[in-house]
Amino acid sequence: MTTVAEHQAAVRALAEAALRGAAEDVPLGAALGRILAADVTSAIDLPPFDNSQMDGYAVRAGDFNRLSPDAGTGPLRVTGHIAAGDPITAFAGGAAAIMTGAPLPPGADAVVPVEAVGGPGTFAAVGESIELHEPVAPGAFVRARGSDLAAGDTVLSAGTLLGPAQLGALAASGLTTVAVRRRPRVLIVSTGAELTAPGEPLAPGAIYDANAIALAAAVTQAGGTALATGVYSDEPEHLRVALDAAGPVELVVTSGGVSAGAHEVVRETLGPLGVRFGSVALQPGGPQGLGTIDISGFPTPVLCFPGNPVSALVSFELFLRPLLRGSRPTTHLPLAASVESPIGKHQVRRGRITTDHTVELVGGPSSHLLAAYARSDALVHLPEGVAHVAAGEPVEVWRIDE
Ligand SMILES: Nc1nc2c(c(=O)[nH]1)N[C@H]1C(S)=C(S)[C@@H](COP(=O)(O)OP(=O)(O)OC[C@H]3O[C@@H](n4cnc5c(N)ncnc54)[C@H](O)[C@@H]3O)O[C@H]1N2
Numbered sequence: 371m372t373t374v375a376e377h378q379a380a381v382r383a384l385a386e387a388a389l390r391g392a393a394e395d396v397p398l399g400a401a402l403g404r405i406l407a408a409d410v411t412s413a414i415d416l417p418p419f420d421n422s423q424m425d426g427y428a429v430r431a432g433d434f435n436r437l438s439p440d441a442g443t444g445p446l447r448v449t450g451h452i453a454a455g456d457p458i459t460a461f462a463g464g465a466a467a468i469m470t471g472a473p474l475p476p477g478a479d480a481v482v483p484v485e486a487v488g489g490p491g492t493f494a495a496v497g498e499s500i501e502l503h504e505p506v507a508p509g510a511f512v513r514a515r516g517s518d519l520a521a522g523d524t525v526l527s528a529g530t531l532l533g534p535a536q537l538g539a540l541a542a543s544g545l546t547t548v549a550v551r552r553r554p555r556v557l558i559v560s561t562g563a564e565l566t567a568p569g570e571p572l573a574p575g576a577i578y579d580a581n582a583i584a585l586a587a588a589v590t591q592a593g594g595t596a597l598a599t600g601v602y603s604d605e606p607e608h609l610r611v612a613l614d615a616a617g618p619v620e621l622v623v624t625s626g627g628v629s630a631g632a633h634e635v636v637r638e639t640l641g642p643l644g645v646r647f648g649s650v651a652l653q654p655g656g657p658q659g660l661g662t663i664d665i666s667g668f669p670t671p672v673l674c675f676p677g678n679p680v681s682a683l684v685s686f687e688l689f690l691r692p693l694l695r696g697s698r699p700t701t702h703l704p705l706a707a708s709v710e711s712p713i714g715k716h717q718v719r720r721g722r723i724t725t726d727h728t729v730e731l732v733g734g735p736s737s738h739l740l741a742a743y744a745r746s747d748a749l750v751h752l753p754e755g756v757a758h759v760a761a762g763e764p765v766e767v768w769r770i771d772e
């Protein structure tokens with residue numbers, strides 16, 4: 371029996387290169403959720419020029435500080451009015467009314483918020499005077515050129531997942547397109563003679579196929595392109611035909627047909643092609659297969675997950691998602707109630723994070739409890755070697771509610 375870590379390493383060695391994918395340029399508006407293919411540097415400083423952080427007056431700090439604190443600045447003549455978007459113009463001395471985001475005139479070195487002089491929105495006209503009574507520090511309320519990012523600096527590194535802030539930072543650097551990794555195409559094949567497509571009448575002894583949609587959704591959420599198909603049969607010939615009909619993909623994931631029964635269609639079809647089947651010390655998700663098969667003339671990695679729906683999804687979380695999207699957010703939380711776990715296996719339980727920051731288990735350990743999984747927002751890890759965890763003891767928790 372292999373350990374979870376060993377199987378994770380084997381899956382990585384098998385599929386990582388195929389899943390990484392070539393780069394493609396996409397418009398920023400289409401890049402949400404994509405993974406950056408290369409480091410991006412900014413061609414410009416951010417901000418591109420010194421500018422005001424407040425609506426107020428641009429001044430020279432020294433004009434105040436030269437005088438005694440009691441005297442303040444004395445009257446400062448208002449010499450300009452600068453709005454955001456105005457061109458950069460030299461400071462003419464005194465005080466220049468300046469708006470948030472407007473360029474600081476070279477020669478001024480601080481901004482006094484308008485509230486310190488009059489009311490909000492009440493500005494003295496050019497030619498009038500204002501008086502300041504509090505000292506002004508050089509640099510006060512000035513956003514210095516390049517203080518967020520200098521030209522030539524890396525905005526984001528290759529491998530970054532592009533979310534709202536990342537896309538905003540790229541746009542602020544003036545980019546319109548970005549090089550992202552191609553979405554890997556993943557063919558999902560659920561197998562089993564008992565399966566029926568949702569929407570069809572359910573014959574006695576049959577069940578609806580939950581894994582095709584669940585695994586396809588998991589792949590999509592993790593940034594891949596899922597192509598799902600059902601081979602609702604235990605005949606190797608039917609699976610072979612389905613695989614032969616598939617177009618090129620970066621990975622095949624099967625569910626079902628891998629354990630010790632008399633009709634294990636995946637094992638019987640792919641075993642002779644060199645796919646290895648074995649047991650991982652994981653529950654649920656024990657029976658696993660992996661190898662390389664020919665799809666549309668290309669050697670293509672294949673992962674064979676067990677058919678129980680919770681086993682299939684847990685297999686995805688432990689073995690495939692890390693390659694597509696990286697690790698889930700991980701935390702350690704006290705367990706709400708004590709639990710037993712098989713000492714020789716890494717058990718993954720489904721749980722819910724409570725408002726008092728503990729984690730409570732949802733449903734039992736069995737791998738058919740998909741509805742309980744659906745009410746969960748966390749996976750709870752009880753590693754190999756652990757037989758009992760007392761209430762209040764911390765456990766590793768992955769958040770799955772993204
Ligand atoms: N004698 C043994 N029996 C079993 C063992 C074992 O070691 N010795 N392992 C058990 C474990 S653990 C698992 S997990 C399952 C794995 O079985 P398979 O991968 O061969 O999967 P199936 O037999 O095809 O299905 C298992 C279970 O899941 C249901 N299923 C399958 N596909 C779907 C689907 N797409 N949607 C919803 N439900 C699905 C299927 O009807 C079965 O109930 O083997 C145990 N047995």
Ligand code: MOO
Binds near residue numbers: 653654656681737
């Ligand atoms: O290893 Mo199986 O996945 O528990 O039911």
